[in-house]
Amino acid sequence: MKVTLERAALLRSLGHVHRVVERRTTIPVLSNVLLRAGSDGLRLQATDLDLQVVETATADVADAGATTVPAHTFYDIVRKLPDGSQVVLEQTGDTGTLTIRAGRSRFTLQTLAESDFPDLAAGDLPIRFELSASDLKRLIDKTQFAISTEETRYYLNGIFLHAMEVEGNSVLRAVATDGHRLARVEMPAPKGTAGMPGVIIPRKTVSEVQRLVEDPNGSVLIELSATKVRFTLGDVVLTSKLIDGTFPDYARVIPAGNDKQLIVDKAEFVSAVDRVSTISSERGRAVKLALNDGKLTLSVTNPDSGSATEEIEVDYGASALDIGFNSRYLLDIAAQIDNDTALLKLADPGSPTLIQDKEGSSALYVLMPMRV
Missing domain, CATH: 3.10.150.10 (DNA Polymerase III, subunit A, domain 2)
Known part of the structure; x- marks a missing residue:
């Protein structure tokens, strides 16, 4: 594998994906980010088995290939490289290392086989609808603070998103509560939410989506089933498991x-x-x-x-x-x-x-x- 790309493009994509990686994990490959070079550029992928973020960066690919490198170390290296530099990523043969070159800097990182890297297959996601980025950000911003952090009541550790009829109008509602306070915000339901199951989006996923909404004028494609949700924001695709539980009847409180x-x-x-x-x-x-x-x-x-x-x-x-x-x-x-x-x-x-x-x-x- 041999790839050349702008430091800014690599840093931006790494910034989006590396946050998902847990700093402490018992499975070594989960500490890594998957790099896959192909005809569409350099694809970066990271996961913690519950949440996966994928982004493709524009790159000049001399040799296609794939490997995995320690995510946080790789991010720190790229972050400290000079602005405007061209970064060359190269792996030759089965050396078990990746060489990173930029100007006079040269780093070698240990790699793990890309075949060991898990893929969070989303399966069939029958519900599809689009929201403006500003609407999605508002749903999150207005409710996120009330998400519970109490792990024993795991079904409160996220935002409950559901579609319903209110006085003859279809609305999309986001609700969060920790038992002491409750936040509820709604908006007119976008086309495609008919038949949508009520889903609980985990706290970590909510935080990542909020960070990924960088352009309030953009739009977000949301696809979901009863067990998984996928957000597509421009070049970034975030897939997450949903919380398997029943959100309480919040209307009663x-x-x-x-x-x-x-x-x-x-x-x-x-x-x-x-x-x-x-x-x-x-x-x-x-x-x-x-x-x-x-x-x-x-x-x-x-x-x-x-x-x-x-x-x-x-x-x-x-x-x-x-x-x-x-x-x-x-x-x-x-x-x-x-x-x-x-x-x-x-x-x-x-x-x-x-x-x-x-x-x-x-x-x-x-x-x-x-x-x-």
């Missing part, structure tokens, strides 16, 4: 009868929560909201470090209410509000609160209270 409405200026509210939570303990992060006729008093008491209070003017005309929340969760949700004003619908100190844009939005958030 979205409150419908919360009759106390609190309207706050988002920036002022976020600043106040952020300031008083400086005192809160790292473990509890509890902040108390005391509501009474146009006034909101935020307070934090920490027996180990002291207390803090701040008062802001709000739009609230219901009966007085004291309720506590995790300040970090409040700030995470507030960061997703697009407009200047947020609407909180409350019931009582022990019931979930609904949070959304005052101007109306396709995104809504549910936050469970804390005892304070």
Whole structure:
């Protein structure tokens, strides 16, 4: 195998694929990236057996062939090569090494046989539809923060993506929850989602897709079955297994009868929560909201470090209410509000609160209270 290509093209493709590779693995070949030179250029492929990323870089191929090299070491070498340099990758015979040359630099890396490299065969993916990159990014950005990291509840370790009918309209919905907060965002369902199964896209896959969306004006082809999903973003193809589990009936936790409405200026509210939570303990992060006729008093008491209070003017005309929340969760949700004003619908100190844009939005958030 002998290939010559621009350092920038190689670095860009390696940057996309090498992130999938786990730094610690018991299967040596999984630490490597597969390089396959052919008529279409240099194809790079990496996998952790649950997720696979493939990208083809434009290259001048003198001799076709394939091998695998340590992904992170290879990436670090290319990253440190001079800008604008031409990189030559060469493997002669069955030497078990790959030579990398650029200018006066020369590296030799140990290789493993490409025949040992696993391929995450997607099989038949009957559901196909396209989303604009900006729509896909929005679905992820608005829900990703609420994905659970608790491995025992593995079915919450991803985003639940499904199509459904709402008031006669077909919508595509993304939902994530960790049991303490819930994020739900929807958009008109694109053509091709009919008959789509509800699928749970794993947290790592979600993060990789988010990073791969580099051009918000582009489009993304999504293909899926009940067990796998494939995203095609330009030259990059990401294939992933889905979480094999049942996502809970999230509609049951979205409150419908919360009759106390609190309207706050988002920036002022976020600043106040952020300031008083400086005192809160790292473990509890509890902040108390005391509501009474146009006034909101935020307070934090920490027996180990002291207390803090701040008062802001709000739009609230219901009966007085004291309720506590995790300040970090409040700030995470507030960061997703697009407009200047947020609407909180409350019931009582022990019931979930609904949070959304005052101007109306396709995104809504549910936050469970804390005892304070």
